[in-house]
Amino acid sequence: MSETQPKNDDRAEADSPLQPGDFSVLVVDNDPAHARAMTESLERVGYRCHVATTGPEGAKQIERETFDLVITDMVMNEVDGMQILKLARQNLPESEVVMVTGHATVPKAVEAMQQGAFNFLEKPITPQRLRAVTEKAAEAVRLRRQNTELHQRLDERFGFEGIIYASAKMQTVIDRLKRIAPTDATVLITGESGTGKELIAQAIHQNSPRKAKRMVALNTRAVSETLVESELFGHVRGAFTDAASDRVGAFEYANGGTLFLDEVGDMPMATQIKLLRVLEEHQIQRVGDNKPIKVNVRLVSATNRPLETMVEAGEFRNDLYFRLKVVTIVLPPLRERRDDIIPLMDHFRKIFLKRHGKPTAHFTPAVTKRFFGYDWPGNIRQLRNFVETLVVLDTDGQLDIDDLPPELSEDEGAAEPQEMVAAGSSEMSLLGRPLADIEKWAIQSTLTLTGGNREEAAKILGIGARTLYRRLDQYKKDDGEEDDGGEVVNSAEDASDSAPEE
Structure with missing residues (x-):
């Protein structure tokens, strides 16, 4: 299946609609009666309102507190609406500002919009008009919040911190990714099926200067050979049977961002030639069209097939292979x-x-x-x-x-780990015991899993090797054993058969 649109399961879950009470509003107007009338109108539908009846007072509140919306009169003594707008843009960059103006100052309000105001209200203001403009401004704030939260979730999920690993091999991969991501280099990711190649591609994109643009994923194996070029480059109406309208391809849709080509080793030879030309000339032609279209795309590709062997067998172009592997990331299998x-x-x-x-x-x-x-x-x-x-x-x-x-x-004959003596015979027996006993259980159980390898156990437990060694020496002393340099007990009989609750 081609993927020139974001996947459904990659979208952030829809947030519940925000209510007026979720927004804090500052009303600035040097006419106390008018300020009170606007405030009461908005409070009746649930907005949390604050009032400033002078420009200087409004400026102080903006500098001291946080507001989602600012509604300010244009014409005020000492500090006018334009100055309030400037302060809001500096101190409350996520907020929206609505200007209130008389007929004579409408051109000034238009100028304010050019400088970042959301909209303006012309006097006299009806409650319906005030609430309608405020609701639209609140919607703009809500969308900005969602966009910020989405980027934060993407950073958490696809940032390097979001990649789950403890092994030295994956640490080497992450170190390499951190050097690669900020560049614009073409990347080839290799590894067996299921090793997380698309996740790595997402991490490269999310940690690159292109993160604000799209990442588009296309699995060339999942696309019919006759449609691969259309999926990559797009087509114009009538280019082939069923081409009822123009279509934007993956390169054009990803313009400014990153294109991830999965299973690139399955790409037809004719398409390989055209892909090489695109990488060299940075422009595409839709199928059935002669007009070139400039594209600025970073290409990240992946394969679980041995491309070098395929090149030798004449199944993959040698020049494209070297063009794709400017930088290579090799993902080791889980075993x-x-x-x-x-x-x-x-x-x-x-x-x-x-x-x-x-x-x-x-x-x-x-x-x-x-x-x-x-x-x-x-x-x-x-x-x-x-x-x-x-x-x-x-x-x-x-x-x-x-x-x-x-x-x-099915039990393959491996001995099952048993509960350590100090903790009893069940998981519940760890409850209420000293933390030192639980720590000892965790260390000995992890050593069992690693076959007595202390360095690996320390990595899994998230502690330093020296700390682990000190704990093991202390356990021997507590048990009355002499420190002969051997490993701690890690036979099946001495390990636990139940894990502690988190």
């Missing part, structure tokens, strides 16, 4: 970065608990061990699906063996 498994499990657990309206639930160590030991042929996508299966099937708040999908439900 090669097992340190990321537990953080990803917890991340998806929280997502699906919320999505499916489930109360809190936690993985048992038996399930965690199964996940940690599995090879994940489908990588992160498969892990995500397995976690959702667990959450959907769970009925007791324990994401346990009985909730596993078939691929992981």
